[in-house]
Amino acid sequence: MASSSSTARVRRQLPTSPWLFAAPGLLVVGVFILYPFVSTVVNAFTDRRTLIPGTFVGLANFRELLHDDMFWIGLRNSTLYVLGVVPALVLLPLLLALLVQKNIPGITFFRSAFYTPVVASIVVVGLIWVWLLDERGLVNSLLESIGVGRVGFLSDQWLLLLSAMAVTVWKGLGYYMIIYLAALANVPRELHEAASVDGAGAVRRFLTVTVPAVRSTMVLVAALSSVAAFKVFSEVYLMAGPDGGPAGEDTTLVMLVQRTGTGLTGRVGYASAISVVVFVVTVGLMLLVLRADRKEDA
Amino acid sequence: MRISRRALAAAATVAVLLPLSACGSGSDGSGSTDASGKVEGDITFQTWNLRANFKPYFEGVIADFEKKYPGTHVKWVDQPAEGYADKISADAAGGTLPDVVNVSPDLVAPLAKAGLALDLDKSAAQYKKEYLDGAWASHQIPGMTGTYAFPWYLNTGPLFYNKSLFEEAGLDASKPPTTYDELFADALQLAKKSDGKVATLANVPTIEDFGRYGVELMNKEGTAFAFNDAKGVELLTKYKELYDAKALDPQALTATPESSGKKFLTEAVAMNPGSALDLGNFKKQAPNLYKNIGITDQITSTSKVNMYVMGVMVNSRTKHTPASVAFAHFVTDAQNQMSFAKKVAIFPSTAGSLDDPYFTKEDGTDETRVRIAAAKSLKNAVNYTPVLFSEQMKTALRNEVAKALQGKESPKTALDNAVKACDTLLKQQG
Numbered sequence: 001m002a003s004s005s006s007t008a009r010v011r012r013q014l015p016t017s018p019w020l021f022a023a024p025g026l027l028v029v030g031v032f033i034l035y036p037f038v039s040t041v042v043n044a045f046t047d048r049r050t051l052i053p054g055t056f057v058g059l060a061n062f063r064e065l066l067h068d069d070m071f072w073i074g075l076r077n078s079t080l081y082v083l084g085v086v087p088a089l090v091l092l093p094l095l096l097a098l099l100v101q102k103n104i105p106g107i108t109f110f111r112s113a114f115y116t117p118v119v120a121s122i123v124v125v126g127l128i129w130v131w132l133l134d135e136r137g138l139v140n141s142l143l144e145s146i147g148v149g150r151v152g153f154l155s156d157q158w159l160l161l162l163s164a165m166a167v168t169v170w171k172g173l174g175y176y177m178i179i180y181l182a183a184l185a186n187v188p189r190e191l192h193e194a195a196s197v198d199g200a201g202a203v204r205r206f207l208t209v210t211v212p213a214v215r216s217t218m219v220l221v222a223a224l225s226s227v228a229a230f231k232v233f234s235e236v237y238l239m240a241g242p243d244g245g246p247a248g249e250d251t252t253l254v255m256l257v258q259r260t261g262t263g264l265t266g267r268v269g270y271a272s273a274i275s276v277v278v279f280v281v282t283v284g285l286m287l288l289v290l291r292a293d294r295k296e297d298a
Numbered sequence: 299m300r301i302s303r304r305a306l307a308a309a310a311t312v313a314v315l316l317p318l319s320a321c322g323s324g325s326d327g328s329g330s331t332d333a334s335g336k337v338e339g340d341i342t343f344q345t346w347n348l349r350a351n352f353k354p355y356f357e358g359v360i361a362d363f364e365k366k367y368p369g370t371h372v373k374w375v376d377q378p379a380e381g382y383a384d385k386i387s388a389d390a391a392g393g394t395l396p397d398v399v400n401v402s403p404d405l406v407a408p409l410a411k412a413g414l415a416l417d418l419d420k421s422a423a424q425y426k427k428e429y430l431d432g433a434w435a436s437h438q439i440p441g442m443t444g445t446y447a448f449p450w451y452l453n454t455g456p457l458f459y460n461k462s463l464f465e466e467a468g469l470d471a472s473k474p475p476t477t478y479d480e481l482f483a484d485a486l487q488l489a490k491k492s493d494g495k496v497a498t499l500a501n502v503p504t505i506e507d508f509g510r511y512g513v514e515l516m517n518k519e520g521t522a523f524a525f526n527d528a529k530g531v532e533l534l535t536k537y538k539e540l541y542d543a544k545a546l547d548p549q550a551l552t553a554t555p556e557s558s559g560k561k562f563l564t565e566a567v568a569m570n571p572g573s574a575l576d577l578g579n580f581k582k583q584a585p586n587l588y589k590n591i592g593i594t595d596q597i598t599s600t601s602k603v604n605m606y607v608m609g610v611m612v613n614s615r616t617k618h619t620p621a622s623v624a625f626a627h628f629v630t631d632a633q634n635q636m637s638f639a640k641k642v643a644i645f646p647s648t649a650g651s652l653d654d655p656y657f658t659k660e661d662g663t664d665e666t667r668v669r670i671a672a673a674k675s676l677k678n679a680v681n682y683t684p685v686l687f688s689e690q691m692k693t694a695l696r697n698e699v700a701k702a703l704q705g706k707e708s709p710k711t712a713l714d715n716a717v718k719a720c721d722t723l724l725k726q727q728g
Contacts, residue, residue, distance in 0.1 A: 049726075050387045051412035135549055136566055155549045243693050246551035247700035264387045264408035265688040265727055 043272035050266040061273035071274065074253040077161060077236075078278075081252065082229045082285070084165045085172075089225040090218050092169065093176035098210070100177070101184050111181075115174035122171070126238025129167050130154065133239075154239060157249040164235040164250070171235075172228075176221050183217035184210070219293040226285045231278060233258065253278050332619060333421040338369035339618035341625060342396035346608075349376035355641055363628050370621050383689065390414055397616040398626045401447055401609050403685045407439050408727065409611065410446040416612040417444035422623050428632060433647035436607040436681050440520025447609030448630040449647035451638065454605040454672050454679055455573040457597060458580075462590040463568040467491040474569075474594040478511050481569075481597050482536050485545035488568055494544035500558030500567040502550050502699045503537050505692070509682025510598040516684050523684075523720045526713035534702050534709035541703040551700045563587060571596065573643050573672075577664055593668055595675060605679035607647070643669060645676055652676060686724060694719035 044061055048054030065071045100111045117125060132138050133153035140150045153163045187210060195205045211218075233254040236244065242259070244251030251259070253274060261271025348356065360372045375396060377385050383405055389395040390409060401409070409415045418437075419426070425448070426434055433449035461471035467488040475481040485498035505525070509515055513530040516523050540546040547553065547567055562570035563584045580588040596603040610626040612619070628634065635646035636654065643665075645652065657673035660666060695716045702712035 047726075051390055051408055051414070135547075136564065152548060154552060160552075241552040241554060243552070243696050243700075246704060247706070248693070248697040259693060260690070262387070263383045263689050264390070264405060265690060265723070266387065267690075267726060 040272045040275050043269050044276045045273075046269045047267075048269040048272075050262075050264055050268060054269055057269070061270050062277075064270065065273060065277065070248060070251060070256060071253075073249060074251050074256040074274070075277075077250060078230050078232065078253045078281075080161065081165060081168075081232050082226050084162070085168050085229040085232075086222055086226045088165075088169045089172050089176055089229075090222050093173050093221070094180050094210075094214065094218070096173055096177045097180035097184055098206070101181060111177075114177055117171045118174040120171070122234040123238065125167065125171055126235060129163070130239055133163055155246065157246055160240050160245045160250050161236070164232070164239050167235045167239070168229065168232060172225065176225070179217060179221060180214060183214040187213040216293070219289060223286050223289040226289060227282045230282050230285060331416060331421050331614070333623035335620040336369075337367040337620045337624045339621045340371045340373065341398060341616065341618050341621050342373045342375060343398045343625060343629075344396040344400060345374070345376045346382050346400040347376065347379035348400075349374075352638075352641060355638060359629060359634055363625055366628070367621065367624060370625070372625060393615070395613045395615070397613050397618060397622040398629075399611045399613065400450070401611045403436050403447075403607055403609065403681065404683060404687060406437050406446045406609060406611055407685045408688075410439050410442060410444070411727070414614055415446035416614045416616075416619070416623070417446060418448065418612070418623075419444045421612070421619065422448070422627060425627050428649060429630075429647055430649055432680075433607060436685075437609050437611075439685055440516070447611040448626050450608040450610050450630045451635060451644040452605050452607055452647050452676055452679075453573065453644050454596070454603055454676055455571050456593050456595060456668050456671060457569055458562065458572050458576065459569045459592040459594060460562070460565055460567075460587060460590055461592045463488065463492075463496055463565065464592070467496070471592060474592055475597060476595060478533070478536070478597055478599050482540060482545075485540055485568075486543055489540075489543045489545035496566065496568055497547040497550075497561075498545050498568045499540065500547040500550055500561045500570065501553050501555070502546070502696060502703065503533060505684070505687055505695060506604045506682040508533060509680065510596065510600060510602075510604055512600045515682065516686075520684075520686065522724070523717045526710070526717040530713050531709045534699065534713060537699075538703055538705070538709060546703070551703065573668075577668065591664075593664065593671075595671060600680075602678050602680045603675045604682045605676055606683075607681050608644075643672075645673055686727070687720070688723060688727065690723050691720040694723065 043054075045056055045058060046054040047057045047060070096114060100107055100114065130137075134140065135150055135152065135155070139153065144150055151159065153159050191209045191213070192205055195209050200208060231254050232252050236250055236252050237255055237258075240250040244255050244259075257271045257274045257278070260266065260274065261268050343360070345356065356374055360374055363372060364370050386395070386399065386401070386405060386409070390412065395409075395414060406415055410417075426445075429449050433452065434445060436449055437447040438445050457474070459471075459474050464471040464474070464484075467484075468491060469484055469487060475484045481498070488496055488498050503511075505515060508525045508530055511529065511533045513533065514524045514527060537546060541548075541550070547558070547561060549557070549561075553561075558567065559570060559572070559576075561567040563580070565584075565587060577588075577591070580591055598604075610630050612622045612626050616622045630647070632646065632648035632651055635648050636651055636656075638644065639646050639651075640656065645657070651657075652673050657670060660670060698707070698712040698716035698719070701707040701715075702709045707715070
């Protein structure tokens with residue numbers, strides 16, 4: 001009996017030293033990740049404001065969300081962003097990676113050039129695109145010179161959103177291209193050679209050899225880019241302005257969190273409720289993509 | 299050495315909850331409201347984006363104060379303009395608000411409501427007579443008794459216009475519009491003559507525009523907004539006409555003061571508000587525009603222009619109330635305000651300062667002309683921005699105005715919605 005009790009005690013005990021090594025990391029995770037997360041979830045059920053702690057209000061914030069037009073506009077735009085940006089970011093970087101994959105003289109220059117937008121500051125990128133797409137900017141001057149006339153890229157609700165999507169895709173191409181380059185390096189050359197021998201052309205080789213070989217990378221890119229797209233803030237904020245475009249029609253959910261929850265009169269509780277929705281949807285998106293991947297495997 | 303799972307779980311919980319409790323506590327060390335004691339101690343003074351251009355001035359003021367009150371030490375911190383309200387809110391929530399803070403009335407309101415701003419009517423009433431009555435009242439909060447910041451500098455600005463664009467449209471450039479009715483007539487003519495290529499304005503109407511148009515912004519008690527009255531609807535209807543005729547820039551719905559200023563620089567827009575500081579800018583960045591620059595008073599249909607008020611607030615939780623109050627008064631007294639006004643195009647809020655020859659005597663330069671005109675208009679100027687009008691309310695108004703201009707809502711519906719949204723936000727502020 002005594003023996004089984006001490007065995008149980010031994011089983012309940014853990015070695016100390018690994019935990020001591022892990023302690024700094026755990027502390028950082030606790031303070032900077034776990035605490036803000038738990039705090040956000042807790043705040044979502046309160047009417048907390050920036051300077052006032054607030055009280056527990058149950059599901060009131062979530063009920064209010066259902067009747068808040070701006071929330072639905074934000075949800076619509078964030079969803080549209082995912083639908084517009086993710087397919088482009090899954091396919092275009094792959095094509096770009098195929099282009100720069102070959103080791104020909106000067107290819108490093110092109111790889112670096114395509115990667116440049118990734119390292120450029122989003123604020124600088126946003127400002128440059130605002131100048132380009134302005135009513136009197138370069139793009140409109142070109143369009144006018146060929147007789148198309150000026151286009152309201154920055155004043156029309158939908159064109160503004162599309163313009164912001166284009167910037168997101170432009171800025172993300174290089175990043176995902178690098179991921180695809182790594183994946184393409186692992187595709188056996190023999191597979192391409194065998195397909196060639198069987199008479200497959202470039203397109204057929206791409207569809208029957210390359211795509212299946214990098215499919216798991218495509219899923220990864222889809223998962224990463226969909227989460228990033230749903231949480232988009234900077235591009236839309238810089239191009240549409242702090243109000244989120246004309247009448248706030250280009251507001252995304254994260255912009256709404258920022259607008260609602262910050263400042264001296266910020267509604268921290270309500271903004272936290274929106275953040276919880278963003279969290280749930282992004283987790284849902286990840287699960288959806290991974291589930292689709294598993295179905296393909298099966 | 300081994301530890302149990304239970305001990306480990308407890309340690310992890312403490313590790314997570316300890317910072318949680320610290321972050322939630324805020325500052326509970328409330329200071330005294332009595333400012334009559336000995337002026338001594340270390341205090342912190344926070345300004346709003348002033349270090350870059352006025353470092354020697356503030357260092358001089360601080361040195362003078364420390365000399366006048368031995369035993370005091372002032373630590374000066376300056377915050378960038380961008381995100382200033384966010385910085386204050388983070389400090390206020392975290393209990394690290396400086397002892398003396400540069401604020402505007404709309405920033406004071408939530409701080410006063412949260413009990414973080416010292417009531418100067420209780421702690422520093424003896425200084426009240428040194429300031430213009432209107433300026434002293436500018437930091438009073440509807441629904442509360444007391445005054446929560448020393449008035450500091452006042453600002454107003456003229457309206458700049460492009461004379462050559464006016465002339466090209468067949469308008470008399472020597473007679474710019476002075477009322478909203480004249481502005482609308484001129485703007486429509488300018489748009490018509492330029493075939494919609496030159497807009498007169500680049501910004502949608504703000505709450506200050508509604509005020510200058512003569513719209514009652516809030517009820518007398520300050521408990522609800524009222525800018526959806528017939529006059530408000532009339533103003534928005536006229537702006538809609540301008541927007542449809544392209545007399546209001548098509549990008550006005552997403553414009554910021556910076557972007558509309560740029561449009562004026564590139565001569566895409568004929569009029570833009572500004573300050574005497576802008577003249578130097580025009581001279582350097584747009585010499586062609588500078589040659590054609592016209593300067594006129596703000597458009598107003600009430601005969602009173604809008605003014606912006608800056609204040610200096612004392613943190614009610616300061617541990618050195620006498621020193622903080624004394625310093626806030628020192629920075630804003632007549633001598634220091636006058637000295638500051640001579641370094642930058644701002645105007646003192648102290649009684650009698652605007653009668654100084656610096657604000658009344660012409661010397662033939664444009665800068666002086668703008669300064670004198672502005673100083674003159676300040677004597678009966680009004681701060682049209684309601685103290686309780688928060689950033690969220692400004693956004694709500696801009697969004698509804700945009701819907702009206704786009705024709706998605708009637709001006710009446712848009713303003714009703716804006717007032718409803720602002721009233722809701724007002725109630726939520728408590």
